[in-house]
Amino acid sequence: MSTDTLPRAGFDLDRPWQLHPQVSVRPERFGALLYHFGTRRLSFLKSPALLAVVSSLGDAPSARQACRSAGVTEAELPAYAAALATLAGSQMIRERASS
């Protein structure tokens, strides 16, 4: 329990990802609240841009592409990769099979 919010090393931006089907997203002024009904954990997206990335993950061929579509610059990419790694570590997002 105590380690599942730690970022996992090596988040793969070039894989396809999706929101976990048991996660509910509620947009807020600061970004969004996430709640996972399986782990019963709450998490936060600390900016509207990150919400845009997470919302488009499921339709994008890769996380990198989802970031680009949301207007994330190359310079910002490492910060977004770290945020996505944290979300993956707490099972808020998960890899999906390549189509």
Place this chain on the structure above:
Amino acid sequence: MTRPLALVEQFQYGLDAPICLTWELTYACNLSCVHCLSSSGRRDPRELTTAECRAVIDELERMQVFYVNIGGGEPTVRADFWDLVDYATAHHVGVKFSTNGVKITAEIARRLAASDYVDVQISLDGATEQVNDAVRGPGSYATALRAMRHLAGAGFRGFKISVVVTRHNVGQLDDFKAIADRFGAQLRLTRLRPSGRGADVWDELHPTAGQQRQLYDWLAARGEQVLTGDSFFHLAAYGEALPGLNLCGAGRVVCLIDPVGDVYACPFAIHDSFLAGNVRGPGGFAAVWRESELFADLRRPQAGGACHSCSAYDSCRGGCMAAKFFTGLPLDGPDPECVKGHGERALAAAVGEPAPRPSGDHSHRSHHSNRPRPVPVSIGPRPPAGPGPSQARPGLPPDRACNQSPLAGFRPG
């Protein structure tokens, strides 16, 4: 990623909808715990009907409230309880309910284990029968343990065992953890508040200063293994904050809907001073949450008052509003259990001034408590001198309907 405000500050200004809320479905209870935060016992005849409860759930779904903490009273004694749980989960509102375990049969446990959207919290206030039953009443330990066996037997992993920390059980923390581990459950410790009947036993049950330190060290060593419902944020003044938001969420991210639909800032603040409105009013719950003047006040930056100059204020933020209120301390003053001792000094200085009493009392008329209790005092006209408590009390709502057994049709078993 720009961060105009830290999250904790965002929360201080409130959200469009609560993150979660506590919903007490009934004041009826088969127990008479001496510290009951809602002075429960007898059903209130004005309690929300099934249709009204469903309408509240519809609203919570529209507001995207992720889950509700259902309590009481003992919520499972409502005849429509399981239907309401099913209705909520079918409408994307998760349910965590608190129970003393009285209705958790093997069959119910199997049903609960099959749902991803229902979580169960069994109340236990002693790791031994002796310590538990002194607070929760005879037989309550056995009932809780039986419920835990049924849940574990049904494969329900990670249900919660919820303990209100008192002077008498604070020495049993390792034993509570062992019980939780034995059942594959998760331990949750919460703070005793002087709310409801808790006001009557606060002086003798709240942990001593030394015990608070012991509790803090124990919690700090266990991190997120043990849940606290964020209820010990006043202990952050010892040093490192415990896991959680460390913020009084009252009216900002949490609130209470009571059995008659009244909306209070927090479950521990059932008093007219913290009453924001009623879900039966125009606009329903959403209007109360978004438009109540009381909640708007709570979402304004708090000054800190007498605590403002204290070095620990940024950590403890002045502590718990309800704990201050029901011990008669000013809301912008120290918490009664302030780890710096400011609360004790403030209380000593305030001797003679009566603390506010809870606005309602649904306690059973006759307590079969096995410990001496202070004489109950309630605000309102003096009851007429006479032989029995069932006489009408002028000026108070008629309570005839409450005189019937609140548990009509209910058989323990």
